[in-house]
Amino acid sequence: MIKKCLFPVAGYGTRFLPATKSMPKEMLTVVNKPLVQYGVEEALAAGLDEICFVTGRGKRAIIDHFDVSYELEHQIAGSNKEAYLTSVRNLIEQGKFASTRQSEMKGLGHAILTGELLVGNQPFGIILADDLCLNEGPGVISQLAEIYRRTGTSVIAIQEVGEQDVSKFGVIAGDEEEPGLYRVTDMVEKPEPEDAPSNLAIIGRYVLSPEIFDILRETPPGKDGEVQLTDALLTLAKTGKVYAYKFDGKRFDCGSVDGFVEATNHVYENIYLPEQGE
Numbered sequence: 001m002i003k004k005c006l007f008p009v010a011g012y013g014t015r016f017l018p019a020t021k022s023m024p025k026e027m028l029t030v031v032n033k034p035l036v037q038y039g040v041e042e043a044l045a046a047g048l049d050e051i052c053f054v055t056g057r058g059k060r061a062i063i064d065h066f067d068v069s070y071e072l073e074h075q076i077a078g079s080n081k082e083a084y085l086t087s088v089r090n091l092i093e094q095g096k097f098a099s100t101r102q103s104e105m106k107g108l109g110h111a112i113l114t115g116e117l118l119v120g121n122q123p124f125g126i127i128l129a130d131d132l133c134l135n136e137g138p139g140v141i142s143q144l145a146e147i148y149r150r151t152g153t154s155v156i157a158i159q160e161v162g163e164q165d166v167s168k169f170g171v172i173a174g175d176e177e178e179p180g181l182y183r184v185t186d187m188v189e190k191p192e193p194e195d196a197p198s199n200l201a202i203i204g205r206y207v208l209s210p211e212i213f214d215i216l217r218e219t220p221p222g223k224d225g226e227v228q229l230t231d232a233l234l235t236l237a238k239t240g241k242v243y244a245y246k247f248d249g250k251r252f253d254c255g256s257v258d259g260f261v262e263a264t265n266h267v268y269e270n271i272y273l274p275e276q277g278e
């Protein structure tokens, strides 16, 4: 059983300044829900109900969001506004929430290693909340968890991107063993287009075996002087133990203003309005 899902949420969100000066970027709202809530809902729907946040300074709002708000609830109890809280209350009841702090920003790999304290020695999911993934069927983390359960092998989400965009992602090369499922043979973090092994880009969803922690401990800083999860995964891939899966669903880059606006329009038209019965 995969129960844990790690959310690295310590990043600064500089691309959204001034909005993110005192507010975590993960709390920016896509229509009526903070970005991080979409990720938590995706994890819970996949049965990953032990939610582990790797936070940093100034990120308390995230932890508070997944806790009861007594004053607010007391204030609106019995009024017609109560329905607004239902979705968050349901989440709090379904999930267990824990957090630890990353005191220095040394990259995604370092954030994941910081989360070892919460995950321990068991397979776990990772969701990068900036990548908002939506699918009418099972969510992306659910698709990966299914592959992990079937194969016992770590698996990461990938998507084809345009050649001009490969430098924004980790990029893989692999052998396609089943439709959409590749055994990874190479991975490069944010390559120049001429160095990219393919146009298959890593999206922020992973289900990993806990052996990644020992590898991360030995992984030196890579691209941009940061400990890269991609580099650690390459070490694992060299032993044949990483799959990459071309998932079903849409992905929005909510780490960029353009992607955020696109996600907002999509959610408003395809989720919010239909829920309002319009």
Ligand code: G1P
Pocket: 108, 128, 131, 168, 169, 170, 171, 189, 190, 201, 202, 203, 204, 229, 230, 255
């Ligand atoms: C991280 C990973 C990268 C991956 C990307 C997906 O980069 O390091 O391999 O492709 O997430 O969003 P970041 O965007 O956090 O710099």
